Amino acid sequence: MPELPEVETIRRHLAPRLEGRRLTTIAVHDPRWCRPLTPDAMASACEGRRIERLDRRGKYFVVVLEDEAFLLMHLRMTGTLLYDAAAGTPHRRVTFSLDDAHEVAFCDPRRFGTGELALGAEALRAFFAPRLGIEPLAGALTGPALREMARGRRGPIKAFLLDQRHVAGVGNIYADEALHRAGVHPLRPAGSLRPRQYAMLAQAVTAALQAGLDAGGATLDDFRHPDGVRGGFQHEFLVHLRRGQPCGTCGTTIVKFVAGGRGTYACERCQPRPRVRRGPITAGR
DNA sequence: CGCCCTGTTGGGGA
DNA sequence: ATCCCCAACAGGGC
Numbered sequence: 001m002p003e004l005p006e007v008e009t010i011r012r013h014l015a016p017r018l019e020g021r022r023l024t025t026i027a028v029h030d031p032r033w034c035r036p037l038t039p040d041a042m043a044s045a046c047e048g049r050r051i052e053r054l055d056r057r058g059k060y061f062v063v064v065l066e067d068e069a070f071l072l073m074h075l076r077m078t079g080t081l082l083y084d085a086a087a088g089t090p091h092r093r094v095t096f097s098l099d100d101a102h103e104v105a106f107c108d109p110r111r112f113g114t115g116e117l118a119l120g121a122e123a124l125r126a127f128f129a130p131r132l133g134i135e136p137l138a139g140a141l142t143g144p145a146l147r148e149m150a151r152g153r154r155g156p157i158k159a160f161l162l163d164q165r166h167v168a169g170v171g172n173i174y175a176d177e178a179l180h181r182a183g184v185h186p187l188r189p190a191g192s193l194r195p196r197q198y199a200m201l202a203q204a205v206t207a208a209l210q211a212g213l214d215a216g217g218a219t220l221d222d223f224r225h226p227d228g229v230r231g232g233f234q235h236e237f238l239v240h241l242r243r244g245q246p247c248g249t250c251g252t253t254i255v256k257f258v259a260g261g262r263g264t265y266a267c268e269r270c271q272p273r274p275r276v277r278r279g280p281i282t283a284g285r
Numbered sequence: 286c287g288c289c290c291t292g293t294t295g296g297g298g299a
Numbered sequence: 300a301t302c303c304c305c306a307a308c309a310g311g312g313c
Contacts, residue, residue: 076293077293078293078307112307155302162294
């Protein structure tokens, strides 16, 4: 489950190995990867171009190619990018060959990962504008910014956090983690928090992602191992919210429920349930 | 052994 | 605005 810290960690490892190299060939083994673009169209647009930078926006990789061609990749749940993967590495979807005889493989057991193409700076902007909001690691995620975006919204705060159009890069684990750190219940209507809570939540999201990044940078050291990406990430820096386990802060049993359509873990002592709830009246719990 | 449920992100439709 | 379902598949429970 590559979340933002994993994506950023992979980017930092790969960037120095890719930047300045030329992309000689793109072998697309699974046409679904770049749909609706054909593998031929993807290849002809990118092959032969120099890689100027490897950037990131939210959970997207942005391979900045010369002449304003941008290859956008998303790992979704199980995708990985492996530098010089061992022969026979399973679930290989794409192979990018470089002019220095090295290669990068896009591997993805569940085949959800995607590759897209933006030609020109305007096309790049137009791709991200309707999809991604504030970059949380760029220092722009503040209490007032969060409060302003959430104003008037009745949906649960967790669904709001998971919506990439508001804050780019918050996944299920980090949403739970940040809400726990901020003492905010996942089902609180997004617009109903106190100003102080928006500030705490903004800080908690930033801190949780940064902690993940620190942990990833420390443990993710071998990109050539097929399981390198997944094996290196243990999420030990997280509060480790698990149903039936005691809360690390107060010892209350962690409960699981659905919020924003996702499995959600919370301590309902540290994160008090909202008094009023949406939808039909139901029995407690 | 095999069936069923769950988790995971983004997109699309109701 | 908000909710629900889908894509594809591993892995666990029963």
